[in-house]
Amino acid sequence: MVPQIAHVRRRRHDAPDAWTLELEMAGGARFHYAPGQFNMLTAFGVGEAAISVSGDPADGPLIHTIRAVGPVSKALTQLGPGDPIGVRGPFGVGWPMAQAEGRDVVVVAGGLGVAPLRPALYSLLGARDRFGKVTLLFGARRPEEIVFRREVEHWRGRLDMDVEVTVDHATGDWHGNVGVVTNLLSRLDIDPAKTLAMVCGPEVMMRFVSMALVDKGVGEEAIYLSMERNMKCAIGQCGHCQLGPTFICRDGPVFTYARLKPLLAIKEL
Ligand SMILES: Cc1cc2nc3c(=O)[nH]c(=O)nc-3n(C[C@H](O)[C@H](O)[C@H](O)COP(=O)(O)OP(=O)(O)OC[C@H]3O[C@@H](n4cnc5c(N)ncnc54)[C@H](O)[C@@H]3O)c2cc1C
Ligand code: FES
Structure with a gap:
């Protein structure tokens, strides 16, 4: 429960309200x-919040990408080089990297949902020959909300993965896809028996993406979603993150759609 101390080395503005x-x-x-694992980050004097790790698990510094929505996230995003920060973790069950070996992997991200998927993408690309086809489908509300934009453009230039990006609302000089991320899925040619999907974004997006994948023949056990709930202890003790019979902090945050489907259908659970 005692945070380790870290210091901010670099801070980057990634989207209108998000910083890395x-x-x-x-x-x-x-x-x-x-x-897919997360840390509890402390903004000293303000509080703690659950934030996914968004860097490369094999290399480099510890990286987090944070949207300023409330007191803790606002304080965290205002920290600058040299400032101390508390790190408690890593916690939770992450993406099924071992189960994905030998299979085609479809990664579907909505908005800042790409943050917890980024370490999985690094791992897929870092051991590229262990996986079949790798596809990233990325949806953002507006072009300026595409986090890690330069990296997404770089991935799009690679010949060993497919990347499609869409925005809900085209602004400025956007000439790409417009529409929700499920539109990209409908055009996707997949072998459902070989496919494993990793999905993260707003809950409504994850529900529709999962239904679209099931319509394409992907098994509910092969679709993995990362869930968010209010957290306090992060070690399965306080019950703040409870979703029906499961604790998101201890049993998740990544679950199969098969496990979550009955819970996602309950309004405001
Ligand atoms: C496993 C896990 C991983 C997470 N990973 C990340 C991450 O990588 N980056 C990140 O920015 N956040 C992430 N979150 C969400 C983050 O923990 C919450 O946003 C947290 O509540 C922020 O604390 P706060 O004190 O700033 O805001 P709070 O006081 O908790 O919330 C302030 C207001 O914002 C609303 N709110 C809270 N969370 C969100 C949200 N996610 N989107 C929109 N509105 C919200 C609340 O309803 C409330 O009205 C994650 C959460 C979990 C459980
Ligand atoms: S955050 Fe306390 S039980 Fe999950």
């Missing part, structure tokens, strides 16, 4: 985690 922080652990220790 590169952190250095005290003493320069490397921070080990699995793709």
